[in-house]
Amino acid sequence: MSGETNPFESLQEQIDDASAHLDVDTDVIERLKNPERVLETNLTFELDDGSLETIRAYRSQFNGDRGPYKGGIRYHPAVSRDEVKALSGWMVYKCAVVDIPYGGGKGGIVVDPTDYSEEELERLTRAFAKELRPLIGEDRDIPAPDVNTGQREMNWIKDTYETLENTTAPGVITGKALDSGGSEGRVEATGRSTALAARETFDWLGDSIEGKTVAVQGYGNAGSVTAYLLGDLGAEVVAVSDSSGGIHDPHGLDARAVKRHKAETGSVSGYGDCEALTNEELLTLDVDLLVPAALENAIDADLATEVKADVIAEAANGPLTPDADDVLADRDVWIVPDIFANSGGVTVSYFEWVQNRQRFHWTEERVNEELERVITESFDGIVDAYETHDLPNLRTAAYVVAIERVADAYEQAGNWP
Ligand code: GLU
Numbered sequence: 001m002s003g004e005t006n007p008f009e010s011l012q013e014q015i016d017d018a019s020a021h022l023d024v025d026t027d028v029i030e031r032l033k034n035p036e037r038v039l040e041t042n043l044t045f046e047l048d049d050g051s052l053e054t055i056r057a058y059r060s061q062f063n064g065d066r067g068p069y070k071g072g073i074r075y076h077p078a079v080s081r082d083e084v085k086a087l088s089g090w091m092v093y094k095c096a097v098v099d100i101p102y103g104g105g106k107g108g109i110v111v112d113p114t115d116y117s118e119e120e121l122e123r124l125t126r127a128f129a130k131e132l133r134p135l136i137g138e139d140r141d142i143p144a145p146d147v148n149t150g151q152r153e154m155n156w157i158k159d160t161y162e163t164l165e166n167t168t169a170p171g172v173i174t175g176k177a178l179d180s181g182g183s184e185g186r187v188e189a190t191g192r193s194t195a196l197a198a199r200e201t202f203d204w205l206g207d208s209i210e211g212k213t214v215a216v217q218g219y220g221n222a223g224s225v226t227a228y229l230l231g232d233l234g235a236e237v238v239a240v241s242d243s244s245g246g247i248h249d250p251h252g253l254d255a256r257a258v259k260r261h262k263a264e265t266g267s268v269s270g271y272g273d274c275e276a277l278t279n280e281e282l283l284t285l286d287v288d289l290l291v292p293a294a295l296e297n298a299i300d301a302d303l304a305t306e307v308k309a310d311v312i313a314e315a316a317n318g319p320l321t322p323d324a325d326d327v328l329a330d331r332d333v334w335i336v337p338d339i340f341a342n343s344g345g346v347t348v349s350y351f352e353w354v355q356n357r358q359r360f361h362w363t364e365e366r367v368n369e370e371l372e373r374v375i376t377e378s379f380d381g382i383v384d385a386y387e388t389h390d391l392p393n394l395r396t397a398a399y400v401v402a403i404e405r406v407a408d409a410y411e412q413a414g415n416w417p
Contacts (some may be wrong), residue, residue, distance in 0.1 A: 002296045004300075005321040005322075006080060007083050008089075009082075010244070010321060010322050011033075011089045011090060011318075012130075012397075014395065014399055015032060015033050015089075015093075015281075017395075017396055018025065018284050018399030018400045018403055019135055019403065020206060021389055021391060022400055022403060022404060022407075023251075023254060024404070025188075028407050029403075029407075029412065030162035030409060031214035032092075032379060032407065033402060035062040035063075035085050035088055035089065035134060036059075036062065036063060037061050037207075038059070038060045038081065038084070038231075039060075039132075040056070040058050040081060040130070041058070041060060042045060042054050042055070042057070042059075042126060042345040043055050043056075043057050043127040044058055044330065045096035045120065045124045045127045046120075046278075047116075047120055047233075047277065048119060048120060048174065054150075055109060055111055056105060056109075056110045057107065057108070057110070057128050057131070058069075058081055058084040058108050059073075059105065059107040059132060059135060060081075060087075060105060061090035061103075061105045062085070062089045062092050062103065062104045062105060062106075063103045063131050063406060064103035065103060065413065066092075066096060066101060066103050066406060067103055067403065068102055068103060068137075068138075068139055068141055068258070069090060069091075069139055069140070069141035070103065070141070070346060070349065070350075071105040071107070071143070072089070072107070072143065072144040072146025072149065072345075073085075073107035073108060073109070073128070073144070073146055073153070073157075074106075074107070074147040074151055074166045075109050075113045075127055075149055075153075075296075076110075076147050076148055077111065077112045078295070079111075080110075081362065083108065083296065084108045085106075085107050086106045086296075086357070087106035087108075087146075087317055087318075088104050088106035088358040089104060090104070090188075090317050090318065090338065091103075091105060092402075093339045093402035093403065094269060094339040094402075095228075095343075095346060095403035096339075096405040097102065097343065097378060097399075097402040098375075099309075099379045099380075100347060101350075102142075102211060103348070105141050107132070107143060110284070115169065116355040119319070122156055125160075126156055126157075126160045129156065129157040129160035131161060131163050132157070133160070133161055133165070134313075136161065136173075137169070137172055138171035138353070140319065141175060142171065142172060142414075144173065144175045144345070144346070144349050145221075147220070147295070148397070150175065150221070150261055151176060151180075154174070154176045154328040155176055155177055155180045155182075157172075158170060158180060160174060160179070166362070167348060171352075171353045171356035174349035174350075174352040174353055175352070181355075181369060182254070183348055183351055183355055184363060184364035184367050185348055185350075185351075185371065186193060186345075186348045186352055186367075187221065187225075188225045188229070188297040188324070188350075189344040189345050189347065189371060190222040190225065190315065190342050191221070191222050191225025191226035191228075191229055191315065192344050192371060193228075193343050193344025193347065193371065193383075194222065194226040194313050194336075194344070195225075195229035195230045195232075196342075196376070197340060198230065198235075198313040198336060200376060200379040201313070201334060201336050201379075201394075202289075202310055204379070204383060205236050205311075207333065209230065209234070210233070210234035211232050211234060211236065212236070212289050212292075213235070213238050213287040213288050214227070214235050214238065214239075214287055214289045215237075215240070215280055215282050215285045215287045215289075215290050215309070216237060216238045216239070216241070216293055216315075217236050217246075217290070217292045217319075218243040218292065218293035218298075218315070219240050219262055219268050220293070220294075222295070222315040222342060223242075223291065223293030223315060224240075224258070224259040224262070226253035226313075227253075227258070227289050227291070228255035228256045228259065229374065230289070230412050231256075233255075235288075235289065238253065238254050238287060239253075239277065239285055240253065240258055240268055240282075241278075241282045243267075243270075243294075244266075244267035244268070244269050245267075245268075245273075246269075246276070246277045246278065246281065247277070247278060248275045248276075248281075248282070249263070249273070251275070252350070253272070256269050262338070270302065271301060277349075278346070279294075280299075281306065283303060283306075284306040284307055285308065286308040286313075287308065288309060289309055289310070289311045289312075290307065290309035290311070290360055290399040291313050291316035292312065292314060292320070295319070295389070296315050296319060298317070298320070298325065299312075299319060299320045299324045299386060300324050301321065301323035301324050301327050303344065304320070304323075304324035304327035304328050305331075307333060309333065311333070311334045312315070312333060312334070312335045314342065315341060315342050316334065316338065316342070317338050319338065325395065326397070326416065329393050334394065335394060335395055337395035337398045337399075340379070340394075343377065347371055347374050348371055351367055358376045365393070378394075381401050382394060382401055383397070383400070384396045385397040385400045385401050
């Protein structure tokens with residue numbers, strides 16, 4: 001991640017860009033550009049050798065006008081207060097653009113989880129859950145997985161919360177394992193929405209996803225699932241990468257086999273007879289569709305001048321700097337914005353929460369059908385705003401739809417000091 005672009009400033013710029021096309025009071029826009037509150041805390045936990053360590057953590061509750069705060073918790077050494085603020089804001093507009101009844105939040109711990117044992121990570125996670133307990137709840141703030149967290153961490157947080165509250169409240173967190181109240185389809189949901197969003201975009205452009213060449217940067221959950229589901233839709237994934245570098249096979253990769261290789265060896269490198277390439281080479285490869293699925297600021301303005309893809313579908317949150325956005329718009333590259341493209345994760349989190357509240361388990365088929373409906377209908381809404389208001393790009397269109405919904409909810413609530 002480039003250290004130069006502050007993601008919180010990027011978020012605010014995106015809101016400003018969209019607000020210029022909206023008839024919303026500037027005072028309300030100011031509210032919508034800033035978090036309601038941010039918890040900054042220091043977690044002390046015991047290492048396996050009996051010594052103590054103290055690590056910084058955050059939870060930002062950006063906006064609750066449309067419902068409980070909602071968003072993941074990431075474990076990464078680059079986590080910062082401004083990053084968490086930005087990510088929590090993106091959650092607000094993500095939930096609004098797909099019209100699920102949530103506000104936005106995000107949390108993070110400044111940690112490289114590979115430096116710790118499973119027992120140490122459990123103690124760290126439970127320490128965070130203890131700090132979060134007064135802030136979270138099924139109707140208050142509902143965390144979920146994000147970078148380097150998954151079912152295991154969600155199960156620990158749920159158990160800590162329920163133990164301290166002396167209750168059962170599976171809907172306090174989403175992204176749980178199936179036997180702990182998780183939903184079918186949740187693990188694949190982020191990648192599924194990115195693949196569907198790409199399919200919808202090519203269709204709208206009068207083209208088809210079938211036969212399109214694809215490069216995917218980042219091969220965690222979002223990137224790997226997007227890759228194999230795009231393959232299922234008839235696209236050809238020719239290159240993928242992770243933090244160790246990338247692999248390229250112009251004849252196409254078996255994305256599921258690459259995922260297995262990464263699970264066994266720790267990285268995508270060394271798979272098959274592929275040519276090795278750097279992340280930068282992958283991002284500028286001559287493909288039809290590029291999927292950044294890693295961290296913020298993967299593509300800056302310089303790199304944007306070299307991008308050769310016709311369409312970029314953002315599986316990651318904030319992978320393009322605002323300057324890169326401008327360069328790519330000038331070069332007529334279509335960007336399927338993060339708040340829409342990766343919204344499947346939180347959408348199926350919402351389905352999980354609904355199932356938890358109803359104590360009723362949906363089939364995987366039902367989850368996937370409902371997700372597809374949300375994605376196709378939301379895409380139609382974004383395109384409608386783009387065409388009706390003659391907007392410059394799909395990102396601005398997505399924000400116009402989302403900001404209008406959040407502003408309406410705020411204004412309809414009336415005055416409260
Ligand atoms: N971390 C995911 C995101 O950035 C999912 C959040 C959720 O399910 O609440 O959208």
